[in-house]
Amino acid sequence: MAVTPNQLGVVKRNILRADAAAVEKLSRFGVSTIHEALGRSGLMKPFMRPIYSGAKICGTAVTVLLQPGDNWMLHVAAEQLQPGDVAVAACTTENADGFFGDLLATSFKARGARGLVIDGGVRDVDTLQEMGFPVFSKAIHAKGCIKATLGSVNVPIVCAGAFINPGDVVIADTDGVVVVPAAIAQQVADAAEARENLEGEKRAKFAAGVLGLDLYKMREPLEKAGLKYVD
Amino acid sequence: MAVTPNQLGVVKRNILRADAAAVEKLSRFGVSTIHEALGRSGLMKPFMRPIYSGAKICGTAVTVLLQPGDNWMLHVAAEQLQPGDVAVAACTTENADGFFGDLLATSFKARGARGLVIDGGVRDVDTLQEMGFPVFSKAIHAKGCIKATLGSVNVPIVCAGAFINPGDVVIADTDGVVVVPAAIAQQVADAAEARENLEGEKRAKFAAGVLGLDLYKMREPLEKAGLKYVD
Amino acid sequence: MAVTPNQLGVVKRNILRADAAAVEKLSRFGVSTIHEALGRSGLMKPFMRPIYSGAKICGTAVTVLLQPGDNWMLHVAAEQLQPGDVAVAACTTENADGFFGDLLATSFKARGARGLVIDGGVRDVDTLQEMGFPVFSKAIHAKGCIKATLGSVNVPIVCAGAFINPGDVVIADTDGVVVVPAAIAQQVADAAEARENLEGEKRAKFAAGVLGLDLYKMREPLEKAGLKYVD
Amino acid sequence: MAVTPNQLGVVKRNILRADAAAVEKLSRFGVSTIHEALGRSGLMKPFMRPIYSGAKICGTAVTVLLQPGDNWMLHVAAEQLQPGDVAVAACTTENADGFFGDLLATSFKARGARGLVIDGGVRDVDTLQEMGFPVFSKAIHAKGCIKATLGSVNVPIVCAGAFINPGDVVIADTDGVVVVPAAIAQQVADAAEARENLEGEKRAKFAAGVLGLDLYKMREPLEKAGLKYVD
Amino acid sequence: MAVTPNQLGVVKRNILRADAAAVEKLSRFGVSTIHEALGRSGLMKPFMRPIYSGAKICGTAVTVLLQPGDNWMLHVAAEQLQPGDVAVAACTTENADGFFGDLLATSFKARGARGLVIDGGVRDVDTLQEMGFPVFSKAIHAKGCIKATLGSVNVPIVCAGAFINPGDVVIADTDGVVVVPAAIAQQVADAAEARENLEGEKRAKFAAGVLGLDLYKMREPLEKAGLKYVD
Amino acid sequence: MAVTPNQLGVVKRNILRADAAAVEKLSRFGVSTIHEALGRSGLMKPFMRPIYSGAKICGTAVTVLLQPGDNWMLHVAAEQLQPGDVAVAACTTENADGFFGDLLATSFKARGARGLVIDGGVRDVDTLQEMGFPVFSKAIHAKGCIKATLGSVNVPIVCAGAFINPGDVVIADTDGVVVVPAAIAQQVADAAEARENLEGEKRAKFAAGVLGLDLYKMREPLEKAGLKYVD
DSSP, rough: OOOOOTTTSSOOOOOOOHHHHHHHHHTTTTTHHHHHHTSSSOOOTTOOOOOTOOOOOOEEEEEEEEEEBHHHHHHHHHHHTTTTTTEEEEESSSOOEEEEEEHHHHHHHHHOOOOOEEEEOOHHHHHHHHHHHEEEEEOOOOOBBBSSOEEEEOOOEEEEEEEEOTTTTEEETTTTTEEEOOGGGGHHHHHOOOOOOOHHHHHHHHTTTTTTTHHHTTHHHHHHHHHHHEO | OOOOOTTTSSEEEEOOOOHHHHHHHTTTTTTHHHHHTTTSOOOOOTOOOEETOOEEEEEEEEEEETTTTTTHHHHHHHHHHOTEEEEEESSSSSOEEEEEEEHHHHHHHTTOOEEEEEEEEOHHHHHHHHTTTOOOEEEOOOOOOOOOOEEEEEEEEEEEEETOOOTEEEEEEEEEEEEEEEGGGGHHHHHHHHHHHHHHHHHHHHHOOOOHHHHHHOOOHHHHHHOEEEE | OOOOTTTEEEEOOOOOOOOOHHHHTTTOOOOOHHHHHSSOOOOOTHHHHHHSOOOEEEEEEEEEEEEETTTHHHHHHHHHOOOOOOEEEEESSSOOEEEOHHHHHHHHHHHTTOOEEEEEEOHHHHHHHTOOEEEEEEEEEEOBBBBBBBOOSSSSSETTTTOOOTTTEEEEEEEEEEEGGGGGGHHHHHHHHHHHHHHHHHHHHHHHHOOHHHHOOOHHHHHHHEEEEOO | OOTTTTSSSEEEEEOOOOOHHHHHHTTTSSSSHHHHTTTSSOOOOTTTTSSSSOOOOOEEEEEEEETTTHHHHHHHHHHHTTTEEEEEEEEOOOOEEEEEEEHHHHHHHHHTOOEEEEEEHHHHHHHHHTTTEEEEEEEEEEOOOOOOOOOOESSSSEEEEEOOOOEEEEEEEEEEEEEEEEGGHHHHHHHHHHHHHHHHHHHHHHHTTHHHHHHHTHHHHHHHHTTTEEO | OOOTOOOOOOEEEEOOOOOEEEEEEEEOOOOOHHHHHHHHEEEEOTOOSSSTTTTEEEEEEEEEEETTOOOOOOHHHHHOOTEEEEEEEESOOOOOEEOOOOOHHHHHTTTOOOOOEEEEEEHHHHHHHHHHHHEEEEEEEEOOOOSSSEESSSEEEEEETTTOOOOOOOEEEEEEEEEGGGGHHHHHHHHHHHHHHHOOOOOOOOHHOOHHHHHHTTTHHHHTTTTTEEE | OOOOOTOEEEEEEOOOOOOOOHOOOOOOOOHHHHHHHTTOOOOTTTTTSSTTTTTTTEEEEEEEEEEETTHHHHHHHHHHOOEEEEEEEEEEEEEEEOEEEHHHHHHHTTTTTOEEEEEEEEEHHHHHHHHHEEEEEEEEEEOOBBSSOOEEEEEEEETEEEEEEEOEEEHHHHHEEEEEEGGHHHHHHHHHHHHHHHHHHHHHHHHOOOOOHHHTOOHHHHHHTTTTEEE
């Protein structure tokens, strides 16, 4: 049965997770590098921030579509989480209520989940930090939720401006959150590695005082573009 | 003499502070728990954030109504502060100027105040952190203030979306800020305690791998609501 | 040749930097104090925040005018940076892309730059923190940039609401960012010192329990303004 | 039985509406004038805007406390509306869903309601305009609502930053929305009238070229404050 | 060749447009009705507003992925527009520059396009209104664009929070903007019609004074939920 | 005596206004065209909007620096206004209070002023529309102001992100607000005229079905940049 984006009332049980080795390799690179390796796509909006300093996540997405003020589907999602998964939750409308707290985190952790990315609010953040359960969210908000209306689990969703399918790789660090489609996870990991190697060389040159103007041969195109130096 | 909400030019000297034992008991619980114990009310908006990590406040409110760009009333409020009080300040309009800095903090601290909650800006935040004077605010802003126009002290105010009477209990932690009416402080503290005890039991079950779906008996209502599992 | 505000396609090589001794003296005071010493002007908007806790900057501005999504001019600016300079970057429109990362920071540091103030986004912030390269920005954003369109270097710009000429002193700390015109840097530094001395005395009095009402002789003007004390 | 602010699950049937003659008189003045007559208090935040040009409301408030994404209580409120009333709705959290559309407007109109003021979203706005049913809201949003969770009707609420009791007068026009406590409605109406008369005289003088500097005798206080005229 | 979401540097020429009869039928219903018929999904964020009062659009999407400050791809898109199409444009990052003005509108109109939906800014809006070329946008902004960097045309995009494939139906009116997947356009149009017929009956009942409480049989569930009526 | 940006407590009486003929010529062009003629600079932020549909302004700036919640300086400015002037007001901090209403408008109109541009709020907007006094502002807000603290008149200011000197030309229409430095007003007016003539020709070609791809010879650079057409 086909599942369409943002369809309500559906839980998809069998999803195609990205290759574990590719996920592992992606976990070695930062979000900025992976975003470049992806051809500058896949980023969530910059309002998505870690709830504590140093939080990092890399894993396969179990997607959750929530209703405003209602976290019922996070309980449904818990059952679908497997070790190495990351819950990625969006809401059918703008809402920053505290959808997630230490009880759900305990449950998610018991399932082997590596963290939560949520375009919404979370609470009990001191406890989450003590537990070492990383969360990237739009807000911190003590406001509690009800359990009354159906959303979905493992349907394609838009989360903080990024489209994501269940099984895709989600990577989050201080620079933000990026989504890598499962089908190209290995290829993106390889490109990230190549990019990082290249950056190491550049860094050494910059540290030695070489200018980007010379390293990237920008002087001629700048002159052509009409840049004028005045005194 | 009756004092109405947001009335200007008034300082009420005798206010009915919440019972000290109730305040003490409330200080043992987090904002999220207390907000639930209150029937999910009393929360300030989530833009109210601590100026340093780990800040916590619990005490009885001395309310302050400020004019934009003017912190005169914070000096008037200082005289009304008693040990155990928390200054809770709103402004007659949206304004994020730096109403409060290290000098006022020194004065408030000398009076025995436990902190400040302000729907506005503060400055000298490094010094405030060194002093251990907790502040929850909408903004950090170096912009200084004048002392020219009357506001009020100890009138009922709306602060960051929450209605508060002088003497009410205000509790602030990483999850946000909540207001407990003085008259029901003990009852809310008891409810918070009951809730916290209950959460301890649940946490153990979640950690053991029990799902919320089973713990809360959600499977039947989910099915009734029409949730479909697909492969 | 005259350079006008926000003029595009120009790099001014010779700029008049503020006197080094004045810059040194200004570096001893906080942004809030300097802003007051300036007659309460020169502040950038409060959305400008340090990318890591404890970041501080004081130096002479090399201004940069960027195009949205394009960091070409930061490479051009690198060549104009001298030891003691701070790059201050604005954009021709609202844009929060990640204009600056660890490679540019390595280059800027090799040039002796003391930091970056940017009305835009930055990335690689964990590495920037490890490097100890302070940045104050509007956003953290992994989004990368192209190098295609001319902006300018060392033209007068508006950055986060503050007007700044190249060579002016820019000071940034936890309270925000302030700009001191080069021509009055020494005079502002002296005024900041006087103000700070004065504050030390006041702080002692406040700590001893003296009220601002008495220290600033506010009781009479408050009464004249019509303040009423009620019970 | 006492009803406390933001209490959930309560409908108060008997409320004390402001005196009809006072309401009628208030309807003759603009929001800016009434806000001044109130001593510059009672204003909602300026994000509250009419959904169509020329909308105006004046009536007695039936207050509604909504849950996010849920408009059940608007149906409950309909039964409490009497001719001359205005529904004033807030939500327990920030939410801009379309709580109200043409069907509810038809029902409200049939009850004699004069309009709606809502710190949330509305939809079917073209039809609302055709019906001549004025609404002031935070947003226009097609997003529909469920009917699942209890809020309240006729409890004291905070709406768009203003505290309001059921029965208070709410006045809305192009300049915004203001709340007048029922107990002082007549007195505020009289003050508004006096103020408006005074403004007519001033307007004539200004039109004749008299300056505010002279009309308000500002030249001396400006000089005392230190204003300097330069050439 | 497969095209992935937000892929850069691609123009897909052959897209599967929704059935013309379904589009025609959808054009008879409002956005709120269609959003309900879709199961409450497909809506763009409410910041998308018409640039002039009374603007309405219904047509098949030609999607455009823009770079910040760069409208090159709108010229590329013009060639792909067929009569009955609507250009739907997103940007790789948040940007509100004026991507579109009267010249492009003239070109789009000559191609038979019915309007533009853009998560960005537009300009020349007075002329656009005179031309009767409807636009729904995030902003009005005079800021001009360059033509320097590749985006894409007819790749799947996220626009203002909604996922859209080329060929999908986009409907925009005063209530907002909604996307209907091409594959279910007819089915959604039929559901919208059914819903609208139903609403007509309800409207008559509400106008006659029937309450939603009775029409929807809410009294019992409200009582079960614990609603209390007090005096 | 030199006047510095944002200096407080100063009124400059003699300012160099842009040439009247240049102002007259600029009034014939739209903001988007003038902004292009200026080399894409001088624009205020897009949150500056007309308070009524169809408002347009072109004139020489009398600048005003306000304090938050205080409109004293607008009265001081009134005396400096000459026929053909436009008051351009900024505030020392973010503030959206209603600084300006129908009385000040009557006074400004009596002085021959052509309108107001204000990075703040205004009120009495219905009356302002009836009077035909155009205003571009950040907000509409009924909140009134005091007259207590000095700002300045005719000092250089930053208004809504644009730097402006007294005497500069300010042009405002539906597309936004732009500032033209007095010294280059004639040159910019000529460039705007040339640009407008050119646009007329282009418009005819676009209407005839010519594509921008061909008119601007974009096909080759697009191919070079790597654009791929797929089926």
